[in-house]
Amino acid sequence: MRVSVRSSGFVCTLCRSKQSRTVGAQWRRYYSAKESPPKTITIEGRTYPLDSHMNTPPAILANIPRRLHLQKDHPLSITRQIIESRFPDHKRHNALFPVVSVHQNFDSLGFAPDHPGRAPSDTYYINKDTVLRTHTSAHEADTFRANESAGYLISADVYRRDAVDRSHYPVFHQMEGAQTWDRRNFSPYVSLADAIWADVEALPKHDIDVEDPNPTIHPERNPLQRAHHSPEEVEAIAAHLKRSLELVVVEIFTHAQRAAAGTDETASREPLRVRWVEAFFPFTSPSWELEVFWQGDWLEVLGCGVTKQDILIDAGVPERVGWAFGLGLERIAMLLFDIPDIRLFWSKDARFLSQFKEPDGKGEESGMMWDVKRFQSFSKYPAAPRDVAFWLPSTTSPAGGQLPATSGVPRQFHENDVMEVVREVAGSAVEDVRLVDEFVHPKTGRKSLCYRVNYRSLERTFTAEEVNALHEKLRKRLTEDLGVELR
Numbered sequence: 275m276r277v278s279v280r281s282s283g284f285v286c287t288l289c290r291s292k293q294s295r296t297v298g299a300q301w302r303r304y305y306s307a308k309e310s311p312p313k314t315i316t317i318e319g320r321t322y323p324l325d326s327h328m329n330t331p332p333a334i335l336a337n338i339p340r341r342l343h344l345q346k347d348h349p350l351s352i353t354r355q356i357i358e359s360r361f362p363d364h365k366r367h368n369a370l371f372p373v374v375s376v377h378q379n380f381d382s383l384g385f386a387p388d389h390p391g392r393a394p395s396d397t398y399y400i401n402k403d404t405v406l407r408t409h410t411s412a413h414e415a416d417t418f419r420a421n422e423s424a425g426y427l428i429s430a431d432v433y434r435r436d437a438v439d440r441s442h443y444p445v446f447h448q449m450e451g452a453q454t455w456d457r458r459n460f461s462p463y464v465s466l467a468d469a470i471w472a473d474v475e476a477l478p479k480h481d482i483d484v485e486d487p488n489p490t491i492h493p494e495r496n497p498l499q500r501a502h503h504s505p506e507e508v509e510a511i512a513a514h515l516k517r518s519l520e521l522v523v524v525e526i527f528t529h530a531q532r533a534a535a536g537t538d539e540t541a542s543r544e545p546l547r548v549r550w551v552e553a554f555f556p557f558t559s560p561s562w563e564l565e566v567f568w569q570g571d572w573l574e575v576l577g578c579g580v581t582k583q584d585i586l587i588d589a590g591v592p593e594r595v596g597w598a599f600g601l602g603l604e605r606i607a608m609l610l611f612d613i614p615d616i617r618l619f620w621s622k623d624a625r626f627l628s629q630f631k632e633p634d635g636k637g638e639e640s641g642m643m644w645d646v647k648r649f650q651s652f653s654k655y656p657a658a659p660r661d662v663a664f665w666l667p668s669t670t671s672p673a674g675g676q677l678p679a680t681s682g683v684p685r686q687f688h689e690n691d692v693m694e695v696v697r698e699v700a701g702s703a704v705e706d707v708r709l710v711d712e713f714v715h716p717k718t719g720r721k722s723l724c725y726r727v728n729y730r731s732l733e734r735t736f737t738a739e740e741v742n743a744l745h746e747k748l749r750k751r752l753t754e755d756l757g758v759e760l761r
């Protein structure tokens with residue numbers, strides 16, 4: 275991918291405002307050392323205007339062309355294909371572009387205007403109307419509008435500003451799936467509910483142990499969309515949704531158990547247990563999460579629910595009703611292949627990549643044996659922890675620091691800002707970052723934080739000099755970008 279910027283005489287009014295230290299100044303530093311900040315950015319041939327909302331570092335954009343979910347023999351691609359094999363008739367969308375509008379990512383799905391997911395501490399913005407998608411649901415409305423198939427799957431890279439640790443990376447991959455029925459095809463001869471129940475009957479059965487203690491519809495916790503669905507219809511949609519996704523779990527975890535059996539004898543003998551938990555998403559109701567009991571813990575595998583009818587109405591298909599789910603491919607691939615660190619997916623090291631192989635022929639063929647091999651870790655290189663302690667910028671509130679403000683809106687210090695600076699300075703040289711100490715000065719009310727940054731390469735041993743140089747750079751950048759005072 276090429277990331278190019280065009281400079282102009284444009285003078286950034288934002289840099290006058292205080293928040294520009296965290297957004298505008300970053301934007302300048304990313305894309306131009308010159309006095310005039312760039313006006314536009316081109317990402318894989320598409321050009322977007324820039325403004326003060328831009329908070330996406332070039333290192334994040336550089337991940338766009340990797341498309342790991344499509345890379346042959348990559349564990350994410352294998353995981354995708356195993357799940358796809360459960361939905362042979364669903365249309366696949368695997369090449370949707372990651373830069374989307376705020377409307378696609380949030381508004382079209384009914385996110386409230388003040389939903390925290392929209393915050394610049396959580397989401398990578400290109401400009402005030404444009405983001406890197408934070409989930410594959412960003413394409414729901416468009417895919418419903420295109421109305422090309424009753425069922426579809428979307429696999430794609432998604433981007434979130436988040437913690438730095440072994441299971442979080444600012445780029446990861448999700449799969450979204452949906453199934454809808456057209457009411458006009460049924461009533462008045464066969465009811466929609468009966469038709470969906472017939473489809474449930476046509477799905478394969480399984481013998482796993484399913485806990486589902488809650489009623490399908492709960493007036494407060496998991497409401498029916500009363501204006502659009504009857505309770506009978508929602509019972510049928512939920513049954514189809516739950517069976518379809520339980521079968522996904524069977525598909526994945528049977529492979530995982532078989533692979534784990536080599537190392538852990540008990541794993542293969544334990545019957546698979548799953549449970550349905552009530553959930554909330556702005557774009558489904560009722561909603562659930564599916565959890566799997568795996569190696570002693572309940573593990574959240576996916577989110578799903580009955581699609582909000584307003585999304586289908588706005589997409590021009592008011593007669594369709596149905597369900598949708600979304601899951602994280604890394605999380606599933608990590609347990610399927612026993613991969614201990616999410617950074618490994620981005621490795622170009624043959625010692626990692628050569629361990630995984632797709633089956634020959636087409637993954638969708640029924641009866642295909644996926645030979646899932648557990649990752650044989652190449653030796654673990656030593657960790658080099660370094661602490662950094664700092665005072666947050668003074669604030670009127672002793673509860674927390676505040677970043678400089680713009681347009682009268684105070685910008686709270688957010689831990690994700692620390693994470694972003696770490697990623698920019700050290701990239702995947704850092705395994706995790708943890709808050710190890712927090713302290714409020716009894717007299718001044720100023721708050722001090724201490725983070726432990728754990729440097730560790732996946733591919734070699736770092737020298738102490740290398741780590742010290744990275745850490746020094748990090749300390750400097752924390753003061754410059756976040757206005758903190760080192761202790």
Ligand code: PHE
Pocket residue numbers: 408409410411450555558577578579598599600601
């Ligand atoms: N988009 C949701 C997430 O990222 C998952 C989801 C998809 C939930 C579709 C319900 C329906 O967590």
